[in-house]
Structures are given as C-alpha cells and as structure tokens.
Amino acid sequence: MWFLALKFLNPPIPISSSLGLHFSTPPLISPILSSIQIKNIPMAKGGSMESAADRYQSTLDALSSLITKKSRADKSNKGDRYDLLFDYLKILELDEAISQLKIIHVAGTKGKGSTCTFAESILRNCGFRTGLFTSPHLIDVRERFRLDGLEISEEKFLEYFWWCYDRLKEETNDDVPMPTYFRFLALLAFKIFAAEQVDVAILEVGLGGRFDATNVVEKPIVCGISSLGYDHMEILGNTLGEIAGEKAGIFKHEIPAFTVPQPDEAMHVLEEKASKLNVNLQVAHPLNVNLLNGLKLALEGEHQYLNAGLAVALCSTWLQRTGHPIINFNQTGPLPEPFIKGLTTASLQGRAQIVPDIESPGNLVFYLDGAHSPESMEACARWFSLCTRDDNHLSNLNYQPQQHMDEGSKKDTAQILLFNCMSVRDPQLLLPRLMRTCASHGVCFKKALFVPNISVYHKVGSQALPTIDPQVDLSWQFALQRAWESLMQSDKGGEPSNTDQACEEVKDDTGMSVMSCKNSSIFSSLPSAIKWLRDTAQKDRFVRFQVLVTGSLHLVGDVLRLIKK
Numbered sequence: 001m002w003f004l005a006l007k008f009l010n011p012p013i014p015i016s017s018s019l020g021l022h023f024s025t026p027p028l029i030s031p032i033l034s035s036i037q038i039k040n041i042p043m044a045k046g047g048s049m050e051s052a053a054d055r056y057q058s059t060l061d062a063l064s065s066l067i068t069k070k071s072r073a074d075k076s077n078k079g080d081r082y083d084l085l086f087d088y089l090k091i092l093e094l095d096e097a098i099s100q101l102k103i104i105h106v107a108g109t110k111g112k113g114s115t116c117t118f119a120e121s122i123l124r125n126c127g128f129r130t131g132l133f134t135s136p137h138l139i140d141v142r143e144r145f146r147l148d149g150l151e152i153s154e155e156k157f158l159e160y161f162w163w164c165y166d167r168l169k170e171e172t173n174d175d176v177p178m179p180t181y182f183r184f185l186a187l188l189a190f191k192i193f194a195a196e197q198v199d200v201a202i203l204e205v206g207l208g209g210r211f212d213a214t215n216v217v218e219k220p221i222v223c224g225i226s227s228l229g230y231d232h233m234e235i236l237g238n239t240l241g242e243i244a245g246e247k248a249g250i251f252k253h254e255i256p257a258f259t260v261p262q263p264d265e266a267m268h269v270l271e272e273k274a275s276k277l278n279v280n281l282q283v284a285h286p287l288n289v290n291l292l293n294g295l296k297l298a299l300e301g302e303h304q305y306l307n308a309g310l311a312v313a314l315c316s317t318w319l320q321r322t323g324h325p326i327i328n329f330n331q332t333g334p335l336p337e338p339f340i341k342g343l344t345t346a347s348l349q350g351r352a353q354i355v356p357d358i359e360s361p362g363n364l365v366f367y368l369d370g371a372h373s374p375e376s377m378e379a380c381a382r383w384f385s386l387c388t389r390d391d392n393h394l395s396n397l398n399y400q401p402q403q404h405m406d407e408g409s410k411k412d413t414a415q416i417l418l419f420n421c422m423s424v425r426d427p428q429l430l431l432p433r434l435m436r437t438c439a440s441h442g443v444c445f446k447k448a449l450f451v452p453n454i455s456v457y458h459k460v461g462s463q464a465l466p467t468i469d470p471q472v473d474l475s476w477q478f479a480l481q482r483a484w485e486s487l488m489q490s491d492k493g494g495e496p497s498n499t500d501q502a503c504e505e506v507k508d509d510t511g512m513s514v515m516s517c518k519n520s521s522i523f524s525s526l527p528s529a530i531k532w533l534r535d536t537a538q539k540d541r542f543v544r545f546q547v548l549v550t551g552s553l554h555l556v557g558d559v560l561r562l563i564k565k
C-alpha cells in the first residue's frame with residue numbers, strides 16, 4: 001500500500017536560497033544579468049543590433065569554441081584536471097547553491113536519459129518544480145535543460161549562458177583555462193537550476209561517473225545506476241567490473257542508491273563500492289506493467305520497464321528524504337496516480353520514436369532509436385521487430401495506413417535500415433546483434449542504407465541544417481557496408497568475405513560515386529537517402545516501408561530535422 005503526501009497536501013520543506021543571485025519569481029531578464037549581457041550583444045555592420053537568430057548563432061559559436069578533442073576525462077584523469085571544476089564553481093559563485101539543490105543523480109551505460117526523463121515527469125506530476133539536465137541533444141542544445149518538463153526558453157538560455165560565459169572568460173587564465181564543452185554545460189545547468197529555484201534537479205551523468213562534471217555534487221538526495229554494458233571502453237575500462245567501478249564513482253557517503261538487475265561482475269563491484277561508503281544500495285525491479293492501470297509507458301520498448309522501475313524507486317526515495325513520505329515502498333501495491341501519469345506521459349525524442357513521413361502518401365514510417373552500444377542495439381532491434389509486427393502503435397499517432405493494404409500482412413511491408421555509427425564503435429559488435437535479433441523475430445531488412453551524419457562533432461548546430469560537405473569522405477560507410485554484406489552472406493551460408501563481386505559502383509543523385517550492393521547502398525548525404533526512400537515509397541504505394549534509423553543519436557537528430565520540416 002502506498003501512502004504519498006503530495007505537494008498540494010503537504011508543501012515541501014522550502015528550499016533555502018542563500019545565493020545572492022536568486023530571485024523569487026525569476027524576472028525575464030534580471031537587472032544584474034542584463035547589464036553583463038548587453039555588452040555581449042555583438043553589433044552588426046553599420047552599427048545595428050544583431051538579429052535574434054544571429055545572436056543565438058553567435059552563442060552556439062561561443063559554445064562550439066569550447067569543444068576540444070581532449071574534452072573527456074580518461075580513466076586515470078591524467079591531464080584532465082578535475083580540480084578545475086571547483087575553481088569554476090567559485091568563479092560562478094555556485095558552490096553554496098549546489099549544496100542547496102535537491103538532486104537525483106543517475107549514471108549507467110544505457111537508460112540514464114530515459115530514467116531521468118521518467119523521474120522528472122513523475123515528480124512534476126506530483127506538483128514539484130523540476131529541472132532536468134540530460135545529454136546529448138538531438139536538434140537544439142536547449143533540449144539538455146528542461147524546466148518543468150519544457151526545454152528552456154531561448155531568452156533564458158541566452159541570459160544564463162552569457163552570465164556564465166562572461167564571468168568565466170574574465171576570470172580564467174593560463175593556469176585555469178576556460179572549461180571544456182561538457183563541463184561548461186554542466187555548470188550552466190547548475191546555474192539555471194539554482195537561479196530558477198527548482199524543487200528537484202535531476203542530473204544525467206555525461207560519461208562515466210567518477211570524473212564527470214556532474215559529479216561535483218557532494219550531497220545528492222539519491223543516486224541511480226541504470227543498466228551497465230560495454231561502451232566508451234577506451235575511457236572507462238575493458239571489463240564490466242571496471243566500467244561499474246567508474247559509474248559507482250557517483251556514490252556518496254551514506255546517500256542511498258538504486259540500480260537495476262546487473263550482470264554479477266558489475267553487481268559485485270557496485271556492492272563493494274557501496275559498502276565502502278556506507279551506501280544502502282538496493283535493486284529496483286522492472287516496473288510491473290499491471291501497475292499502470294491498463295495504460296502504456298510513454299517511452300516504448302521492453303527495456304523501458306527497467307528504466308521506469310528505477311525511476312519509481314528514485315522518486316519514492318527522493319520524496320521520503322525530502323519530507324514527503326511514501327511509507328512502505330513496495331513493488332506490489334498500486335502506484336500513486338501522479339506516478340502513473342508521469343510514467344505514461346513522459347517524453348524523450350529519438351528513443352523508440354515513431355514518425356510517419358508527412359511527405360509520403362501514407363506508406364513510409366520512420367522508427368528512430370539512438371542505440372549505439374551492443375546491448376542497446378539488441379533492445380532497439382526487439383522494439384522495432386515487435387512494433388513492425390502490428391500497426392496498433394500507429395493508432396496513437398493518428399496515422400492511417402493505406403486503405404487498400406492488407407493490414408498486418410507481412411507481404412505488404414518492407415523493412416529498411418538507415419544506419420551510421422561513430423568510427424570509435426565496432427560495427428562487428430553492433431550490426432550482427434541488430435540483424436540477428438531482428439531475424440529471430442522474423443524481421444529481415446530488405447535493404448540497408450549507410451550514410452554520413454550531417455551534424456559535425458566540433459560544432460553545436462542550430463535548428464537549421466548545416467551545409468553538406470560535397471567532398472565527404474565515405475570510407476567509414478564503405479567499411480560499414482562491407483561488414484553488413486559479409487554478415488548477410490555468412491548468415492545465408494555463403495563465404496563471409498569477398499562481398500565486392502555482388503556490388504557495383506554507381507553515381508548517387510549528387511553525382512558522387514557510391515557502391516550499390518545486393519543488400520545495401522551508400523548515400524553520400526542524408527537528404528539523398530531520404531529522397532530515395534520517398535521516391536521508393538511513391539513508386540510502390542502498395543508496400544508499407546518501415547525504416548529503422550539507428551546507430552547514432554546524431555544521425556537520429558539529423559533525420560528528425562529533415563523529416564519534421
């Protein structure tokens with residue numbers, strides 16, 4: 001049985017504000033901030049003020065200038081000077097403010113973003129003012145900062161951005177250089193959440209845990225470790241135990257923590273680290289679907305029940321520890337109504353997202369999921385296979401498949417893969433998992449398309465698509481294609497290599513030479529691939545084309561930008 005004292009029944013303990021810069025009702029532009037900000041608005045030629053769009057772009061340019069190749073902590077943290085973060089906190093006068101925030105801190109290999117999104121939605125539905133910091137973003141950097149469930153307004157973003165950026169620019173030097181990209185974003189999140197006086201700040205770790213910029217938090221209310229697996233091994237270590245050790249770096253003395261069921265090797269390390277810090281570490285079980293009163297989780301895929309179970313445990317503990325007691329937390333009693341509402345209405349782009357194409361005659365649907373690790377590839381493949389089996393999931397989207405189609409009949413559907421991954425990933429680990437998990441559910445891709453991303457890592461993009469590089473290097477896409485063709489051949493009992501014979505060199509619609517093979521094609525740009533898909537859907541109107549876009553959250557973001565325009 002749950003007993004939940006919600007905010008409207010029992011107001012939470014007020015969050016004290018000792019930060020001089022706090023404002024009780026945040027004004028649109030505070031006097032202190034606007035005076036700093038105004039000197040930053042660059043003048044256009046002829047003395048006129050910069051337009052809003054130019055101003056936003058110059059802000060993104062300033063942010064891009066912080067991206068360095070060495071912006072991520074390596075395992076030993078050598079040369080990365082974690083201590084600098086404490087200098088930045090002082091410069092920004094944030095050390096005291098952070099200690100006032102009531103934080104939920106989540107690390108993990110997969111499911112961090114989803115868990116944080118569920119937790120935010122639950123606590124917002126309980127009546128709290130929420131701040132959510134996630135990464136990466138798909139289209140606009142402001143997606144990373146949500147206030148009360150909505151991405152921060154452009155106005156507020158600019159205000160806080162320049163407040164932080166200017167102070168840091170003024171106070172940093174050769175010994176204390178400007179923070180790198182992710183560190184700056186984390187500091188900005190702290191600034192936003194402190195100034196906006198959120199009741200709860202939910203923070204997703206960027207990478208690892210121990211040396212992540214979010215880990216400057218000394219006393220969170222509760223910590224979570226989502227599913228552990230193999231990713232970023234060059235930084236975090238090659239074994240699950242080593243990876244778990246880095247993630248457990250977010251545990252704090254006597255602060256309770258939850259995790260999901262993990263492989264033994266990882267669980268042992270989590271338990272060991274927890275016991276050293278006197279942390280009460282508990283395993284949150286996957287959410288029981290029956291607790292949702294016949295509704296569905298807002299984020300699709302079986303793996304989301306793991307993330308939802310973790311979010312429920314984190315929120316229950318947060319409520320309890322901040323003076324809003326849920327007595328007797330157990331998994332069998334009914335869930336409080338705001339929990340159900342939170343879990344069934346949360347939203348996060350690019351994770352198991354289904355978007356019918358608005359430009360096609362009703363027979364082209366994109367299934368987008370930013371999976372990029374072996375375990376998430378499998379989760380993604382299961383989700384795609386299960387939802388392409390039936391069209392019920394489309395009814396929520398007001399999508400009407402072609403009337404004349406024999407709905408549900410396999411012969412009327414064709415599954416296509418649109419794939420790219422970053423070259424630090426191993427396609428030999430990702431593609432076989434994807435292909436074989438789909439095949440085990442009876443789904444075979446008619447064609448795989450390999451494309452380069454449009455977004456580039458060393459620049460933070462705006463809403464507009466960056467220009468496409470006509471001299472793009474496709475060698476990575478050729479490698480992916482060879483891996484795919486070889487996989488297809490070996491799965492059909494043929495020789496695993498020697499795929500080139502089945503391929504021919506052709507020109508794509510930009511005039512670039514690309515390889516077209518029996519089971520796959522390369523496109524030199526994403527718009528060319530989308531155009532091909534739309535033309536194909538137009539030509540074959542009796543077939544429903546179901547396109548799985550996966551391998552990279554950047555690719556997913558680029559596709560969303562193109563198809564949602």
Ligand SMILES: Nc1ncnc2c1ncn2[C@@H]1O[C@H](COP(=O)(O)OP(=O)(O)OP(=O)(O)O)[C@@H](O)[C@H]1O
Pocket residue numbers: 108109110111112113114115135136226227303304306307350351352369370371372375376377379380553
């Ligand atoms: N519990 C899980 N187990 C396995 N895969 C998962 C799980 N949760 C999410 N995924 C997969 O990982 C992808 C990213 O999900 P999410 O953003 O929640 O995780 P993340 O840990 O924040 O990932 P990233 O490191 O990419 O930010 C999803 O699209 C899905 O394919």
